Amino acid sequence: MAIKKDEKKMTSLTRQLRSLIGQIEALRVEISQLDALISEYRQTITTLKNLKELGAGKEVLLPVGRIAQVGAKLENVEKVVINIGSGISVELPFDEAVEQIEKEIVSGVALREALERAIVELYGRVEELSQKIREHGHAEAGEERKNGEEERKE
Numbered sequence: 001m002a003i004k005k006d007e008k009k010m011t012s013l014t015r016q017l018r019s020l021i022g023q024i025e026a027l028r029v030e031i032s033q034l035d036a037l038i039s040e041y042r043q044t045i046t047t048l049k050n051l052k053e054l055g056a057g058k059e060v061l062l063p064v065g066r067i068a069q070v071g072a073k074l075e076n077v078e079k080v081v082i083n084i085g086s087g088i089s090v091e092l093p094f095d096e097a098v099e100q101i102e103k104e105i106v107s108g109v110a111l112r113e114a115l116e117r118a119i120v121e122l123y124g125r126v127e128e129l130s131q132k133i134r135e136h137g138h139a140e141a142g143e144e145r146k147n148g149e150e151e152r153k154e
Contacts, residue, residue, distance in 0.1 A: 010136055017129045024122050027115050034115070038108045041101050048101075052077045052094060 054060070054074060061069040080097035083089050092100065 006136070010133070013129055013133050013136065017126060017133065020122050020126050020129065024119055024126070027119050027122070031112055031115050031119075034108055034112050038105055038112070041105045041108070045098055045101055048077075048080060048094070048098060 051060070051074060054077075056074055056076060058074045060072055060074060062072040063069050078094050079091050080094055081089050081091045082097050082100060084100075
């Protein structure tokens with residue numbers, strides 16, 4: 001009877017451990033996606049600044065998909081159209097657009113830090129559960145030895 005209870009306890013602890021590990025992996029994926037987005041925002045700012053530095057009238061190659069480019073002439077880099085969410089875009093003066101993108105970067109970095117703290121917290125819980133599993137395993141092994149000795153005495 002005690003063995004079934006011990007098995008259920010061990011199964012429960014193992015299930016909890018797997019759940020925590022799954023949560024950690026999900027957070028890692030989210031951080032990776034966030035890193036890519038932050039990198040894209042930074043690249044956008046760099047590109048906008050480079051275009052402004054080139055100035056109106058300059059010829060550039062405009063990417064059309066991954067494998068093609070077409071020639072284009074810069075006309076006005078003082079206004080930038082940016083997506084503000086839910087498919088809505090707004091035209092902003094250059095400096096305001098860059099400032100808006102920088103705010104998105106700051107927000108993304110703050111979220112990344114919160115996710116990293118959550119991972120550290122989860123690792124702490126993983127360690128606690130691992131310790132419980134080890135202790136439970138040691139207790140179970142001790143109980144089996146005790147039962148084996150009692151059977152030999154009989």
